[in-house]
Amino acid sequence: DIQMTQSPSSLSASVGDRVTITCRASQGIANYLNWYQQKPGKAPKLLIFATSSLQSGVPSRFSGSGSGTDFTLTISSLQPEDFATYYCQQSYSIPYTFGQGTMLEIK
Amino acid sequence: QLQLQESGPGLVKPSETLSLTCSVSGGFISSSSYYWGWIRQPPGKGLEWIGTIYYTGSTYYNPSLKSRVIISVDTSKNQFSLNLSSVTAADTAVYYCASHSWGATSNNWFDPWGQGTLVTVSS
Numbered sequence: 656d657i658q659m660t661q662s663p664s665s666l667s668a669s670v671g672d673r674v675t676i677t678c679r680a681s682q683g684i685a686n687y688l689n690w691y692q693q694k695p696g697k698a699p700k701l702l703i704f705a706t707s708s709l710q711s712g713v714p715s716r717f718s719g720s721g722s723g724t725d726f727t728l729t730i731s732s733l734q735p736e737d738f739a740t741y742y743c744q745q746s747y748s749i750p751y752t753f754g755q756g757t758m759l760e761i762k
Numbered sequence: 763q764l765q766l767q768e769s770g771p772g773l774v775k776p777s778e779t780l781s782l783t784c785s786v787s788g789g790f791i792s793s794s795s796y797y798w799g800w801i802r803q804p805p806g807k808g809l810e811w812i813g814t815i816y817y818t819g820s821t822y823y824n825p826s827l828k829s830r831v832i833i834s835v836d837t838s839k840n841q842f843s844l845n846l847s848s849v850t851a852a853d854t855a856v857y858y859c860a861s862h863s864w865g866a867t868s869n870n871w872f873d874p875w876g877q878g879t880l881v882t883v884s885s
Binding site: 684687689691696697699700701704705726742744746749750751752753754755756 | 770784793809810811822824826858865867868869870871872873874876878879
């Protein structure tokens with residue numbers, strides 16, 4: 656199985672901050688990397704697919720980059736509604752696996 | 763716009779079979795554009811992919827669960843289902859169904875998701 660490791664596991668930031676979350680795969684996954692946002696008691700929501708493609712309706716302050724084993728999700732200017740848990744997920748090979756999550760909290 | 767909704771018992775006894783159904787609206791489950799997946803999340807923990815089905819019945823399972831999982835599809839009802847046998851407390855989780863989309867280069871992703879349903883395994 657491909658292990659996905661996110662860092663940090665938790666992060667405190669303020670509205671307006673620029674935030675970067677990192678996801679590392681245990682082996683190369685080309686650009687087969689997706690990002691999801693999950694708020695408490697809600698289902699995950701797709702933000703970015705195929706490393707850098709923004710899902711329809713997702714604000715442009717979200718962006719993704721990377722290739723191979725190292726990937727990043729960047730939020731350019733945090734908004735109050737962005738405080739949530741973020742998960743990366745590899746879709747390169749079965750079993751599809753998720754990172755452990757990064758909890759983004761208000762400072 | 764696709765919408766998915768899980769349904770099924772919220773409490774299952776140990777050693778029994780967990781059965782859930784996902785109803786799809788806003789689109790046809792037999793559409794060639796989509797596969798259909800199940801993902802679960804134990805309370806306070808991360809996400810685990812369980813398996814995926816195509817409307818033809820082709821299935822892909824997580825090897826860690828494969829011996830206990832059956833995913834099926836009913837195109838006449840626009841539904842797909844999950845059966846997980848011989849459950850233990852470790853199977854207690856929120857179970858989500860989701861549309862599993864594929865891009866042109868085999869990239870794939872889950873979107874949208876159902877709201878999720880908590881299944882507790884307890885006697």
